Amino acid sequence: MFNIYKTSNKPNDPFIIGKIGSAHGILGMVKLFSFTENKNDIFKYYPWFTKKENQWIILDLEYKKNNKNFFLIKIKNIKNRNQAKELTHCHIIIEKKTLPILKKNEYYWNDLINFKIISDTGSYLGKIDKFLQTKSNDILVIKNYGKNMGKQEILIPFIENEVIKNVDIINKTITVHWNPIFE
Known part of the structure:
Protein backbone atom coordinates (compact mmCIF):
# COMPACT_ATOMS: atom_id res chain seq x y z
CA MET A 1 0.00 0.00 0.00
CA LEU A 99 -21.64 19.52 -0.84
CA PRO A 100 -24.09 22.36 -1.56
CA ILE A 101 -26.79 22.91 1.03
CA LEU A 102 -30.10 21.47 -0.15
CA LYS A 103 -33.43 23.26 -0.31
CA LYS A 104 -36.53 21.93 1.41
CA ASN A 105 -37.70 18.57 -0.03
CA GLU A 106 -34.36 17.99 -1.80
CA TYR A 107 -32.04 15.09 -1.06
CA TYR A 108 -28.99 13.30 -2.32
CA TRP A 109 -29.35 9.78 -3.75
CA ASN A 110 -26.96 8.53 -1.10
CA ASP A 111 -29.37 9.74 1.61
CA LEU A 112 -32.08 7.42 0.24
CA ILE A 113 -30.10 4.17 0.57
CA ASN A 114 -31.98 1.74 2.87
CA PHE A 115 -35.25 3.69 2.61
CA LYS A 116 -38.29 1.40 2.68
CA ILE A 117 -40.28 1.20 -0.55
CA ILE A 118 -44.05 0.92 -0.17
CA SER A 119 -46.44 0.57 -3.10
CA ASP A 120 -49.42 2.90 -3.23
CA THR A 121 -51.55 -0.19 -2.52
CA GLY A 122 -49.74 -0.52 0.83
CA SER A 123 -47.43 -3.46 0.01
CA TYR A 124 -43.88 -3.47 1.31
CA LEU A 125 -41.52 -3.95 -1.64
CA GLY A 126 -38.11 -3.84 0.05
CA LYS A 127 -35.32 -1.35 0.69
CA ILE A 128 -33.21 0.74 -1.69
CA ASP A 129 -29.86 -0.93 -2.21
CA LYS A 130 -28.41 1.38 -4.87
CA PHE A 131 -29.19 3.44 -7.95
CA LEU A 132 -28.48 2.78 -11.59
CA GLN A 133 -28.10 5.62 -14.04
CA THR A 134 -29.52 5.25 -17.51
CA LYS A 135 -29.92 7.72 -20.35
CA SER A 136 -33.66 8.05 -19.84
CA ASN A 137 -33.94 8.06 -16.02
CA ASP A 138 -32.37 6.78 -12.83
CA ILE A 139 -33.39 3.36 -11.50
CA LEU A 140 -33.96 2.34 -7.88
CA VAL A 141 -32.51 -1.10 -7.15
CA ILE A 142 -34.68 -2.58 -4.41
CA LYS A 143 -33.51 -5.55 -2.36
CA ASN A 144 -36.49 -7.55 -1.28
CA TYR A 145 -36.29 -10.16 1.45
CA GLY A 146 -39.99 -10.65 2.13
CA LYS A 147 -41.28 -14.04 3.28
CA ASN A 148 -43.32 -14.80 0.16
CA MET A 149 -41.11 -13.00 -2.30
CA GLY A 150 -37.79 -14.78 -1.96
CA LYS A 151 -34.49 -12.97 -2.28
CA GLN A 152 -34.76 -10.80 -5.34
CA GLU A 153 -34.13 -7.39 -6.78
CA ILE A 154 -36.82 -5.08 -8.03
CA LEU A 155 -35.90 -2.31 -10.48
CA ILE A 156 -38.11 0.77 -10.30
CA PRO A 157 -37.63 3.85 -12.48
CA PHE A 158 -37.27 7.09 -10.54
CA ILE A 159 -39.90 9.12 -12.37
CA GLU A 160 -41.39 11.71 -10.07
CA ASN A 161 -45.18 12.09 -9.95
CA GLU A 162 -45.68 9.03 -12.19
CA VAL A 163 -43.89 6.22 -10.37
CA ILE A 164 -42.45 8.02 -7.32
CA LYS A 165 -45.45 9.36 -5.44
CA ASN A 166 -43.86 10.50 -2.17
CA VAL A 167 -40.41 10.68 -0.59
CA ASP A 168 -40.72 10.86 3.20
CA ILE A 169 -37.32 11.84 4.58
CA ILE A 170 -38.51 11.76 8.22
CA ASN A 171 -39.88 8.19 8.12
CA LYS A 172 -37.35 6.99 5.54
CA THR A 173 -39.97 5.67 3.15
CA ILE A 174 -40.80 6.16 -0.51
CA THR A 175 -44.27 5.48 -1.86
CA VAL A 176 -44.35 4.23 -5.44
CA HIS A 177 -47.00 3.46 -8.02
CA TRP A 178 -45.60 0.07 -8.94
CA ASN A 179 -47.12 -3.34 -9.28
CA PRO A 180 -44.45 -6.06 -9.30
CA ILE A 181 -45.41 -9.51 -10.55
CA PHE A 182 -45.42 -11.03 -7.07
CA GLU A 183 -47.84 -8.47 -5.64
Whole structure:
Protein backbone atom coordinates (compact mmCIF):
# COMPACT_ATOMS: atom_id res chain seq x y z
CA MET A 1 0.00 0.00 0.00
CA PHE A 2 1.06 3.59 -0.43
CA ASN A 3 2.25 4.72 2.99
CA ILE A 4 2.52 8.29 1.75
CA TYR A 5 -1.27 8.42 1.40
CA LYS A 6 -2.33 6.97 4.72
CA THR A 7 -3.84 9.50 7.03
CA SER A 8 -5.06 9.50 10.58
CA ASN A 9 -7.78 11.90 9.47
CA LYS A 10 -11.10 10.24 8.84
CA PRO A 11 -13.61 12.30 6.85
CA ASN A 12 -16.47 13.64 8.96
CA ASP A 13 -19.77 12.30 7.63
CA PRO A 14 -18.23 10.35 4.70
CA PHE A 15 -20.14 10.63 1.42
CA ILE A 16 -19.42 8.51 -1.67
CA ILE A 17 -19.27 10.50 -4.93
CA GLY A 18 -17.51 8.09 -7.26
CA LYS A 19 -15.65 4.86 -7.77
CA ILE A 20 -12.29 3.94 -9.21
CA GLY A 21 -12.36 1.37 -11.96
CA SER A 22 -9.56 -0.60 -13.55
CA ALA A 23 -6.00 0.50 -14.18
CA HIS A 24 -5.39 2.01 -17.60
CA GLY A 25 -2.04 1.85 -19.35
CA ILE A 26 1.36 1.40 -17.74
CA LEU A 27 1.87 4.84 -16.18
CA GLY A 28 -0.52 4.43 -13.25
CA MET A 29 -3.75 5.90 -14.60
CA VAL A 30 -7.16 4.58 -13.53
CA LYS A 31 -10.72 4.88 -14.74
CA LEU A 32 -12.98 7.06 -12.58
CA PHE A 33 -16.77 6.78 -12.51
CA SER A 34 -18.57 9.82 -11.13
CA PHE A 35 -21.79 9.43 -9.15
CA THR A 36 -22.55 13.17 -9.25
CA GLU A 37 -25.54 14.33 -11.29
CA ASN A 38 -23.29 16.36 -13.56
CA LYS A 39 -20.34 13.99 -14.04
CA ASN A 40 -17.77 16.84 -14.02
CA ASP A 41 -18.92 18.01 -10.59
CA ILE A 42 -16.87 15.26 -8.95
CA PHE A 43 -13.86 17.54 -9.47
CA LYS A 44 -15.46 20.35 -7.42
CA TYR A 45 -15.21 18.45 -4.15
CA TYR A 46 -11.97 17.95 -2.26
CA PRO A 47 -10.20 16.44 -0.50
CA TRP A 48 -10.84 12.96 -1.86
CA PHE A 49 -10.56 10.06 0.54
CA THR A 50 -10.74 6.33 0.05
CA LYS A 51 -10.49 3.41 2.42
CA LYS A 52 -8.27 0.42 1.75
CA GLU A 53 -7.54 -2.37 4.23
CA ASN A 54 -9.16 -0.34 7.05
CA GLN A 55 -6.84 2.61 6.38
CA TRP A 56 -8.05 6.02 5.26
CA ILE A 57 -6.10 7.38 2.33
CA ILE A 58 -6.10 10.86 0.80
CA LEU A 59 -6.01 10.88 -3.00
CA ASP A 60 -4.37 13.83 -4.65
CA LEU A 61 -5.35 14.31 -8.31
CA GLU A 62 -2.52 14.99 -10.73
CA TYR A 63 -4.24 14.69 -14.12
CA LYS A 64 -7.70 14.08 -15.58
CA LYS A 65 -9.04 13.36 -19.04
CA ASN A 66 -12.69 13.12 -20.02
CA ASN A 67 -13.73 9.93 -21.78
CA LYS A 68 -17.18 8.97 -23.09
CA ASN A 69 -18.47 7.04 -20.04
CA PHE A 70 -15.75 7.72 -17.47
CA PHE A 71 -12.70 9.83 -16.70
CA LEU A 72 -9.09 8.77 -16.89
CA ILE A 73 -7.23 10.11 -13.88
CA LYS A 74 -3.72 10.03 -12.49
CA ILE A 75 -3.24 10.14 -8.74
CA LYS A 76 -0.04 11.79 -7.50
CA ASN A 77 2.74 9.37 -6.59
CA ILE A 78 1.10 6.42 -8.35
CA LYS A 79 3.91 5.53 -10.73
CA ASN A 80 2.84 2.32 -12.46
CA ARG A 81 0.03 -0.05 -13.34
CA ASN A 82 0.62 -2.31 -10.32
CA GLN A 83 0.18 0.57 -7.88
CA ALA A 84 -2.88 1.75 -9.80
CA LYS A 85 -4.44 -1.73 -9.61
CA GLU A 86 -4.45 -1.46 -5.81
CA LEU A 87 -7.05 1.32 -6.10
CA THR A 88 -9.43 -0.68 -8.32
CA HIS A 89 -13.00 -0.70 -6.91
CA CYS A 90 -12.19 1.88 -4.21
CA HIS A 91 -14.83 4.53 -3.61
CA ILE A 92 -14.10 8.24 -3.88
CA ILE A 93 -15.31 9.70 -0.59
CA ILE A 94 -15.63 13.31 0.52
CA GLU A 95 -16.95 15.02 3.63
CA LYS A 96 -20.66 15.66 3.16
CA LYS A 97 -20.29 19.24 4.41
CA THR A 98 -18.45 20.11 1.19
CA LEU A 99 -21.64 19.52 -0.84
CA PRO A 100 -24.09 22.36 -1.56
CA ILE A 101 -26.79 22.91 1.03
CA LEU A 102 -30.10 21.47 -0.15
CA LYS A 103 -33.43 23.26 -0.31
CA LYS A 104 -36.53 21.93 1.41
CA ASN A 105 -37.70 18.57 -0.03
CA GLU A 106 -34.36 17.99 -1.80
CA TYR A 107 -32.04 15.09 -1.06
CA TYR A 108 -28.99 13.30 -2.32
CA TRP A 109 -29.35 9.78 -3.75
CA ASN A 110 -26.96 8.53 -1.10
CA ASP A 111 -29.37 9.74 1.61
CA LEU A 112 -32.08 7.42 0.24
CA ILE A 113 -30.10 4.17 0.57
CA ASN A 114 -31.98 1.74 2.87
CA PHE A 115 -35.25 3.69 2.61
CA LYS A 116 -38.29 1.40 2.68
CA ILE A 117 -40.28 1.20 -0.55
CA ILE A 118 -44.05 0.92 -0.17
CA SER A 119 -46.44 0.57 -3.10
CA ASP A 120 -49.42 2.90 -3.23
CA THR A 121 -51.55 -0.19 -2.52
CA GLY A 122 -49.74 -0.52 0.83
CA SER A 123 -47.43 -3.46 0.01
CA TYR A 124 -43.88 -3.47 1.31
CA LEU A 125 -41.52 -3.95 -1.64
CA GLY A 126 -38.11 -3.84 0.05
CA LYS A 127 -35.32 -1.35 0.69
CA ILE A 128 -33.21 0.74 -1.69
CA ASP A 129 -29.86 -0.93 -2.21
CA LYS A 130 -28.41 1.38 -4.87
CA PHE A 131 -29.19 3.44 -7.95
CA LEU A 132 -28.48 2.78 -11.59
CA GLN A 133 -28.10 5.62 -14.04
CA THR A 134 -29.52 5.25 -17.51
CA LYS A 135 -29.92 7.72 -20.35
CA SER A 136 -33.66 8.05 -19.84
CA ASN A 137 -33.94 8.06 -16.02
CA ASP A 138 -32.37 6.78 -12.83
CA ILE A 139 -33.39 3.36 -11.50
CA LEU A 140 -33.96 2.34 -7.88
CA VAL A 141 -32.51 -1.10 -7.15
CA ILE A 142 -34.68 -2.58 -4.41
CA LYS A 143 -33.51 -5.55 -2.36
CA ASN A 144 -36.49 -7.55 -1.28
CA TYR A 145 -36.29 -10.16 1.45
CA GLY A 146 -39.99 -10.65 2.13
CA LYS A 147 -41.28 -14.04 3.28
CA ASN A 148 -43.32 -14.80 0.16
CA MET A 149 -41.11 -13.00 -2.30
CA GLY A 150 -37.79 -14.78 -1.96
CA LYS A 151 -34.49 -12.97 -2.28
CA GLN A 152 -34.76 -10.80 -5.34
CA GLU A 153 -34.13 -7.39 -6.78
CA ILE A 154 -36.82 -5.08 -8.03
CA LEU A 155 -35.90 -2.31 -10.48
CA ILE A 156 -38.11 0.77 -10.30
CA PRO A 157 -37.63 3.85 -12.48
CA PHE A 158 -37.27 7.09 -10.54
CA ILE A 159 -39.90 9.12 -12.37
CA GLU A 160 -41.39 11.71 -10.07
CA ASN A 161 -45.18 12.09 -9.95
CA GLU A 162 -45.68 9.03 -12.19
CA VAL A 163 -43.89 6.22 -10.37
CA ILE A 164 -42.45 8.02 -7.32
CA LYS A 165 -45.45 9.36 -5.44
CA ASN A 166 -43.86 10.50 -2.17
CA VAL A 167 -40.41 10.68 -0.59
CA ASP A 168 -40.72 10.86 3.20
CA ILE A 169 -37.32 11.84 4.58
CA ILE A 170 -38.51 11.76 8.22
CA ASN A 171 -39.88 8.19 8.12
CA LYS A 172 -37.35 6.99 5.54
CA THR A 173 -39.97 5.67 3.15
CA ILE A 174 -40.80 6.16 -0.51
CA THR A 175 -44.27 5.48 -1.86
CA VAL A 176 -44.35 4.23 -5.44
CA HIS A 177 -47.00 3.46 -8.02
CA TRP A 178 -45.60 0.07 -8.94
CA ASN A 179 -47.12 -3.34 -9.28
CA PRO A 180 -44.45 -6.06 -9.30
CA ILE A 181 -45.41 -9.51 -10.55
CA PHE A 182 -45.42 -11.03 -7.07
CA GLU A 183 -47.84 -8.47 -5.64
